[in-house]
Amino acid sequence: MWKLLQKDYSCLSSEAKYHYLFKRYLSAQDIALALVDYSLVLKETWNFYQLLPGYFKDRNADYFFDLIRESQNSEILTQSFRDKLAFLLKKEESIGLALSIPHHNL
Incomplete structure (x- = not known):
């Protein structure tokens, strides 16, 4: 997950996929924003x-x-x-x- 934070936000996928860690559908952009909100x-x-x-x-x-x-x-x-x-x-x-x-x- 930390690799998402190192990438340019505009290059992250906006396609939602199911992530077992979050137990819901999220895009890579959503995950990056969720991580930095902590x-x-x-x-x-x-x-x-x-x-x-x-x-x-x-x-x-x-x-x-x-x-x-x-x-x-x-x-x-x-x-x-x-x-x-x-x-x-x-x-x-x-x-x-x-x-x-x-x-x-x-």
Whole structure:
């Protein structure tokens, strides 16, 4: 089930299937939302985790780094997670350059 939380929400299936754990029909999207509802910390972290790769995939360096800067003041995200994100701020110039250059995978 934890693998569902690592996937992009828009890529999760919306087709409902019977899950023995929940004893009802649920889609992968429903399960992910049900799991994050168990904890406020998990929900906030998951919301952050959904935004960050999205900005990176959209090659939007400004939003990507603004979100990381905002996370440094967060009391909900764990310190170890914030430390890992702080490392990305140290590499902001090179990551921003990589995001600004068009890349085509032929």
